[in-house]
Each structure stands twice: as C-alpha cells, then as structure tokens.
Amino acid sequence: MLNYYRIFVISWLALAFPIAAAADTVCFNCHKKEAFSDKFVHQPLANGQCGACHNPHVAHFKGLLEQEGSALCFSCHAKEETTFKQGMVHQPVRSGQCLVCHVPHASFRKGLLKDQLSATCFGCHTKLSPKFQYTHEPYAHGQCYSCHRPHQSVFGQLLKDEPDKVCLSCHKSQDLQKGHLNYPGTLRDCLSCHNPHGSSRKGIVRDILHAPFVQGCKECHDKGEIQGSTQSCLRCHEAVATGMFARHSHLTGKGENKCLSCHSPHAGNEKNLLKGSQLQVCRGCHADTIARYENKLYRHPKAKEGSCINCHEVHGSNRIAMLRGDGNAICTRCHETQGKFTHPVGEKVVDVRTSQMVTCITCHLPMGSDFKYELIYSGSKDLCIQCHKRY
Amino acid sequence: MKYVKNMLSQSAFLAVSIFMVATTSLATEPWAWKATLDGAGSGQAIVMPTALYIDADRQRYYVVDSGNNRLVSFSKEGNFLLSFTAEGKLQVPYDMVRDNSDVIWVVEKARNSLTSINIKAKEILTHIIYDGERTLVPDRLDYKDGIFYVLDKETGQIALLNSDLTLKSWISCAECTSGIVDFKLINDSIWALDQLDKKVLQFGGDGKLIKNFDVGQKVEFPVSLAIGPAGNIYVLDRHAPDIAVFDTEGSFKYTFLTKGWSRGELYFPIEILFDPWGGLCVVEEGNGRVEVFGR
Known part of the structure; x- marks a missing residue:
C-alpha cells in the first residue's frame, strides 16, 4: 500500500514540476547558470532539460552522462547518425568524438563550435601552415567551410563537391580561361597545378614542378596513342614499371593513366608530386x-x-x-x-x-x-x- | 482422448521447433567446409595461390601456386594429383585456363605475358598483347568458344581476343569511375566487379551493360565475384574478409565466413568461384590454400 502511495506521489510531482522547471530550480542551485550561457545555447539546455543528457543521481559515464561520445548526441540527432556513416567521414566523427569540435552547452559560435572555425580545424591539422607567401583568400580568412564539409562527404578531402566544381563555385570560368591562354581544351583538374590553401608561387601554383611540365606541355601531351595512358609516365619512370608487373600492383584507380590516381602530373607539394599527404x-x-x-x-x-x-x-x-x-x-x-x-x-x-x-x-x-x-x-x-x- | 490431443500438440510443437532451429542455422551458416586443396600431397606448401581453374570434363581443380611458380592439380574429391612447373620457366603465374586444343594459357605477371604451354608439343611461348601501341597488362583470364577474355589491369576493361590473340573487342563500363577487378562468364552474360565503386555489373554477350547494383553498404574491399546455381551473386571481401550474398536484383541476403587461419576461416582471400559439383571454392592467398564449401 505504501509503495502505491509513493508511486502516486512521485508521478504527481513529476507532472507538477516538469524537467525544465526542475533544471532551472534544482541544477542551477549549485551549478552557476552563467557558466552555461552564451550567444548560442544547446537546445535541451535552453529548455532546461538537463536530464536529456545527464542523470541527476547516478550514471555509467563521466559527468553523469546517460551515454558516451556520439551515442549520446545521436540520441537526439538521429538523422545525423545515418548521414555521418556515408562516404568519407571526418576522423573525429568516425571515432564518435563530437566534442573535439563542439561544446555541449553553450558557445559564442554558431553550431556550438569550440573555437573560431579555423582555430578548431588547426587544432588537429597541425601540419597545415596557417599562412603562405601566397594564401588562398578563403583559407586566409579561416573559411574552411568554403570548400570542405566538417562531418562527411562523398568527395575526397571532405570537399563539398568535385574539386573543379568547388573552384568554379567562386571562380568564373571565363576569367579563368583568360589566365590560362595556352591551356589546351577546357580547363579542368585545377588541383593538378594549384595548392588550394596556398603556395610560395604566384597564382598558388604548387611549389614543386614536374620537370617535363617546366619544359612545356609537349613532353607528355604529344605522344600519340600512349598519351594519357599509364605508359606515358612509365617511359621515363622505368623503375616503377617493374613494380607494375608484380603479383599485386597499384595499377588501378580512376582514369586512363593510373599514375594520376596518386600523383599530379604537373605540380605538387613534395618531390614525388603526391596529390595530398601520404595518408590522404x-x-x-x-x-x-x-x-x-x-x-x-x-x-x-x-x-x-x-x-x-x-x-x-x-x-x-x-x-x-x-x-x-x-x-x-x-x-x-x-x-x-x-x-x-x-x-x-x-x-x-x-x-x-x-x-x-x-x-x-x-x-x-x-x-x-x-x-x-x-x-x-x-x-x-x-x-x-x-x-x-x-x- | 485428451492424452492423444496433448501428445499431438506436443509433437507439433516439437516439429515446428526443430524446423525453426534448422532453418535459422541454415540462414546464418548455409555453407560448411567440405575440402581443402593445399600443398600437403605435393610435399611443398602452396604459397600465395592466386587463382583456381576448374576443368569440368576432366573433373579436376588446378590451383595457380603463384608463390612457387607452379600449377597444382587435384581430383574433384580434393586429392593431390600433380605439380607442374613448366620446366621451372613460370614467372609469377597469376591465372590460367585450358583451351579447346588442350593448350594451357597462363597469365605471367613478371613477364606481363599470356603464356601458352602446349604439353604435347613441349612448347612454352610467351605472348605480349598489344592494343595498337599500348601493351596490355593481363590480370584475370577466362576462355569460352574460342575467345580469350583477358582483364587488362591498366584500363580495368576486359579484352576479347581471338584464338590468334588479336584484339576482337572490349567490354568496358562507361558509367563506372574505376575499372573491373574480376569477372565471370555465365551463360550469355559477363558478370563483373568494379572494385572502387563497389558495384556488380552484368554485361550482355554483345558487351552492353545490362544492369549494375551497388554492394558498398555491405562490402568494404571487393576482389572477386561468383554466381551461384540459384543465380545469387557472391561477392568476396578481401579485407573483412567474408562473402556477401545478393539476389539477382542486388538485394542483400546474408554474409558468411570470417577472418582466421583455421579450417573454414579466411585470410587474404583473392578469388571465389563455383565448381560444377555444387562447391563454392575460395582461393586464400594468405593461408596458402583453396577451401571448398558445400551446403
């Protein structure tokens, strides 16, 4: 009888004092409300629903959290749980570490970012130089989102779109054509020559140039049937050809010239003209x-x-x-x-x-x-x- | 009467239970280990096998023992028969077929050759295949009705060669962003696997793409495919490693087998194919063997 009475009282109290009110009156009795206030406040907190993430009495996880890592976030952001598994996924997202970039309660920055966007990115991408002799404007202004998506993308390097399309989203093709008067055909594959972040060369042309490229286009682009094929590279890089005729080879990938899956034919940031860091x-x-x-x-x-x-x-x-x-x-x-x-x-x-x-x-x-x-x-x-x- | 009723209901319950357990286990583990083709019989372990050729007429399996530069034959029961090194001349053999004239054709990686071995004439000839000025890089190989089907690793396309090795035509997928990594000739169709796009492709005999479907949600690094007797498509994932099964429309059915080194487990598998006796054969490069699974 006593138990029924207790359940009745607890139910009545729960209805009479919803979580919002409870949080406002109870949690902030001890936790300073100012510490949880800023320009942008996480919606459950704004609604006083501390219980959406925390258990006030006991929990398995630090901070009396109901769940750990992204599992907790996905309990509300359910749509994202599906989306963030598709295509190339940003490493912290893949590891379920939302708090690498976001803060859980309140932030001065939209999206509850921890810091300024670029500072958040450079927090992990320490090998990236924040400044070059010639720096791409969006990069200089810390506008990483101009080209990249923060969580996942179907395109490499978490780009918003295919690389050329990302470039053309700002650069008008007519203007580009004027700057590339000797370019045969339609302009394409911008990243083959340009470093999208910056370079020590004008026009953010990558630092290291392929020797035949310096001598002119005809070294590679006037070679009859083999032009554009892997063999157009192997005729100079003979030692690599040996590797191609092994049991397993990287003679694979997109396009006719398989070398271009990994290497840029024109310019690169390193001697081997890789298209990005080795891991990338x-x-x-x-x-x-x-x-x-x-x-x-x-x-x-x-x-x-x-x-x-x-x-x-x-x-x-x-x-x-x-x-x-x-x-x-x-x-x-x-x-x-x-x-x-x-x-x-x-x-x-x-x-x-x-x-x-x-x-x-x-x-x-x-x-x-x-x-x-x-x-x-x-x-x-x-x-x-x-x-x-x-x- | 009541006793009989009880007995009947209990029997029915038991029968249903047994049926459910049986069907459940079938759904999860439909394939069981049947035989292993390894080097035990030859006195030398098979090292890095890369392909299996099945001669239905002779009722034999031929394992391409790439690491030992030899071909090893087995009876359909899985018993070792012969080890063939072609006088020690093979250099990194990768795949093989036997043509209508009993000539063995071997893809030799180290020589980039489609090498013919005429045992009766004791003749071994290397053949470099050209498409105009360009040299093909043979990879997977099959043969049907006097035509060689050679996967060119460089372009990821299948070259159809006449019996004199002249180029007849190509099978390629214009819509694919990367090349084919394996293919199988089934009736009038050519089934192929696009590794990077993680797609299964079906081409007609005329080389036109009939259909394709995505396997990317279930497969991480596909290397080989096979078509089962019921028409289901089996895709081998080298890195998982396991085999994912899809129906003819591309709907996922189930996955089976796991990583390991013991019998019935996979380590760096490289090819799958069905034998004419209902077995599913998995060539395991990592474990140096071919395992045959049966239902």
Missing part, C-alpha cells in the same frame, strides 16, 4: 583499412603516424598486402634482435594451421590491435593455443 592519398582507396585500425588500442608507431610506405610498397609487390619484405624481413629492419631469441620464426618453422612459414605477422598485427604488442589475439592464452592446442 592511401585513404582515397583504402578508407576501410584506415577506419578499421585507427581506433585500435595498440598501433605500430609508423601506422599511427600514417607512414604507410614504411612497410608497404606503393607501386607493386609480389607479397601479400604489397609488403616491402616477407613477414620477418620487414620487421627485423628495425627490430634487429627479434626472430633470434623469441618464438622460432622463418622458413623452417611452419604454422600448423596453414602450413605457411611462421613470421612476425603470424602473431602480430602492426596495423592495430586491441591486444598489447599489437598481438592478433590475447597474449595471455588465446594466441598461443591457436597452434599449441595441448597447452
């Missing part, structure tokens, strides 16, 4: 691999820093995953003592499950793992009993 270029096709491993607890330092080429060949390899050596050689380049006093590895040691040679990567997954030393299974037992079943 690799992500163009291997987004799934990067996403799979980036949040693992243990990662090889080189994998963490996005140095794919430390272990993988970029053009072609006869080895699985286009590794630079077999599963031992690749590791012992740095880990010199491994393989000499550890678990036996090498040609004479056979994996009983597959009859393949036991190598470092039989047990380790340098790309990333949730087990210490980047082990494939837990090193306490699960890994060993894969082969040593009697133990």
Whole structure:
C-alpha cells in the first residue's frame, strides 16, 4: 500500500514540476547558470532539460552522462547518425568524438563550435601552415567551410563537391580561361597545378614542378596513342614499371593513366608530386583499412603516424598486402634482435594451421590491435593455443 | 482422448521447433567446409595461390601456386594429383585456363605475358598483347568458344581476343569511375566487379551493360565475384574478409565466413568461384590454400 502511495506521489510531482522547471530550480542551485550561457545555447539546455543528457543521481559515464561520445548526441540527432556513416567521414566523427569540435552547452559560435572555425580545424591539422607567401583568400580568412564539409562527404578531402566544381563555385570560368591562354581544351583538374590553401608561387601554383611540365606541355601531351595512358609516365619512370608487373600492383584507380590516381602530373607539394599527404592519398582507396585500425588500442608507431610506405610498397609487390619484405624481413629492419631469441620464426618453422612459414605477422598485427604488442589475439592464452592446442 | 490431443500438440510443437532451429542455422551458416586443396600431397606448401581453374570434363581443380611458380592439380574429391612447373620457366603465374586444343594459357605477371604451354608439343611461348601501341597488362583470364577474355589491369576493361590473340573487342563500363577487378562468364552474360565503386555489373554477350547494383553498404574491399546455381551473386571481401550474398536484383541476403587461419576461416582471400559439383571454392592467398564449401 505504501509503495502505491509513493508511486502516486512521485508521478504527481513529476507532472507538477516538469524537467525544465526542475533544471532551472534544482541544477542551477549549485551549478552557476552563467557558466552555461552564451550567444548560442544547446537546445535541451535552453529548455532546461538537463536530464536529456545527464542523470541527476547516478550514471555509467563521466559527468553523469546517460551515454558516451556520439551515442549520446545521436540520441537526439538521429538523422545525423545515418548521414555521418556515408562516404568519407571526418576522423573525429568516425571515432564518435563530437566534442573535439563542439561544446555541449553553450558557445559564442554558431553550431556550438569550440573555437573560431579555423582555430578548431588547426587544432588537429597541425601540419597545415596557417599562412603562405601566397594564401588562398578563403583559407586566409579561416573559411574552411568554403570548400570542405566538417562531418562527411562523398568527395575526397571532405570537399563539398568535385574539386573543379568547388573552384568554379567562386571562380568564373571565363576569367579563368583568360589566365590560362595556352591551356589546351577546357580547363579542368585545377588541383593538378594549384595548392588550394596556398603556395610560395604566384597564382598558388604548387611549389614543386614536374620537370617535363617546366619544359612545356609537349613532353607528355604529344605522344600519340600512349598519351594519357599509364605508359606515358612509365617511359621515363622505368623503375616503377617493374613494380607494375608484380603479383599485386597499384595499377588501378580512376582514369586512363593510373599514375594520376596518386600523383599530379604537373605540380605538387613534395618531390614525388603526391596529390595530398601520404595518408590522404592511401585513404582515397583504402578508407576501410584506415577506419578499421585507427581506433585500435595498440598501433605500430609508423601506422599511427600514417607512414604507410614504411612497410608497404606503393607501386607493386609480389607479397601479400604489397609488403616491402616477407613477414620477418620487414620487421627485423628495425627490430634487429627479434626472430633470434623469441618464438622460432622463418622458413623452417611452419604454422600448423596453414602450413605457411611462421613470421612476425603470424602473431602480430602492426596495423592495430586491441591486444598489447599489437598481438592478433590475447597474449595471455588465446594466441598461443591457436597452434599449441595441448597447452 | 485428451492424452492423444496433448501428445499431438506436443509433437507439433516439437516439429515446428526443430524446423525453426534448422532453418535459422541454415540462414546464418548455409555453407560448411567440405575440402581443402593445399600443398600437403605435393610435399611443398602452396604459397600465395592466386587463382583456381576448374576443368569440368576432366573433373579436376588446378590451383595457380603463384608463390612457387607452379600449377597444382587435384581430383574433384580434393586429392593431390600433380605439380607442374613448366620446366621451372613460370614467372609469377597469376591465372590460367585450358583451351579447346588442350593448350594451357597462363597469365605471367613478371613477364606481363599470356603464356601458352602446349604439353604435347613441349612448347612454352610467351605472348605480349598489344592494343595498337599500348601493351596490355593481363590480370584475370577466362576462355569460352574460342575467345580469350583477358582483364587488362591498366584500363580495368576486359579484352576479347581471338584464338590468334588479336584484339576482337572490349567490354568496358562507361558509367563506372574505376575499372573491373574480376569477372565471370555465365551463360550469355559477363558478370563483373568494379572494385572502387563497389558495384556488380552484368554485361550482355554483345558487351552492353545490362544492369549494375551497388554492394558498398555491405562490402568494404571487393576482389572477386561468383554466381551461384540459384543465380545469387557472391561477392568476396578481401579485407573483412567474408562473402556477401545478393539476389539477382542486388538485394542483400546474408554474409558468411570470417577472418582466421583455421579450417573454414579466411585470410587474404583473392578469388571465389563455383565448381560444377555444387562447391563454392575460395582461393586464400594468405593461408596458402583453396577451401571448398558445400551446403
């Protein structure tokens, strides 16, 4: 009887004092309201619904939060949960870390951004120079949204649209044509020559120029049938051709000339004229691999820093995953003592499950793992009993 | 009477339960391991196999043992028969077929060649394929009715070659932004897989695109496809690794198999195909074997 009475009283109180009122009167009795006020206030907070995110009594997560990370945000922003899984997804979004860019309560900036837009971006993109000798105007003004989307995009580098279309959204094609009088045909592939952020060259032409490009267009564009094909590059870069005729090669991608999947034929920011940073270029096709491993607890330092080429060949390899050596050689380049006093590895040691040679990567997954030393299974037992079943 | 009624209702309940359990397990694990084609019989482990060729007439499997530069044959029961190295001349073999004249054709990556091996004549010839000035880069290979179907890795298109290796025509997808990575000849159609766009394509015998559908929601890094006896499309995901099954209209049905090194598990798989005996064969480059699964 007493229980029924208690339920009745609690229900009545809940109806009489809705959450809004409760928050206004209760939460702010202790928490200073001014600390939660600014030009833009998160809607639940503005409505006094602290309970939308927090449990006033007890919770599993820090800050008495009902859920953690993006799971909490998506409990209201349900539409975004679906959208933010499509195409290329910004790393913090993929990791469910909304608070890398946003604040949960109130901000002076629209979208509850933590800081000024560019400052928020540069907070993570530390390798980007904030200023160049010649800086693209939107970049100079911190207007990253002029070209990029913050959460996800179907286009590379989280661009708003196809790269050329992004350029043409501000630059009128007639004006551009005047500045490119010798350009054959319709102007296209702006990023092949220009750095969209800035450069030390006028017209934000990328810093490093391809030698034949300096000599004139005919070096590459007057070569009959092979013009535009991969072989137009390989006739000079003969060493690369060897890699193309390996068991696995990167002779793939969009367009007729596969080299252009990764390289710019005209100008670049680095000597190898890559179209972006190494990780950006690799992500163009291997987004799934990067996403799979980036949040693992243990990662090889080189994998963490996005140095794919430390272990993988970029053009072609006869080895699985286009590794630079077999599963031992690749590791012992740095880990010199491994393989000499550890678990036996090498040609004479056979994996009983597959009859393949036991190598470092039989047990380790340098790309990333949730087990210490980047082990494939837990090193306490699960890994060993894969082969040593009697133990 | 009441006792009989109870018995009947209990029996019916039991039958329904058994049926439900059976169908549920079928839906989740429709394929079971049947056989493994490995190097045990030859005394040398298969290393990085890249393709399987099935000779229905001879009832044999041929595994392209790319890492050991040899071709290994097995009976349809999965027993080792022969290991063939072509006098040690093969250089990174990648795929193979046998033509109407009993000549074996091998894609050799290291020589960028479509190499013919005439065993009776003891003749091995390398052939570089040209399209005008341009050299083709052979990758996947198939043969039907006197025509070679060669996937050109550079363009991602399928070249149709006459028996004298002259170029007959191309099969390409104008709407695709990237190239084909695998294909299968099924009846009058050519089924192909567009890796980067993650699309399955069906071409008619005339090379015209009949239809295509997206598999990107269920597959991360598709490398091979096969068409099952019921017409379902099986797409092999190298990185997951698993196999996703779609019906003829492209609706997702289910995914099966997982990453691992033990029997029935996959590590860096590279090709799938159906044999004429109802088996689904998975070539596992990483585990150095071909696993055959049956229903």
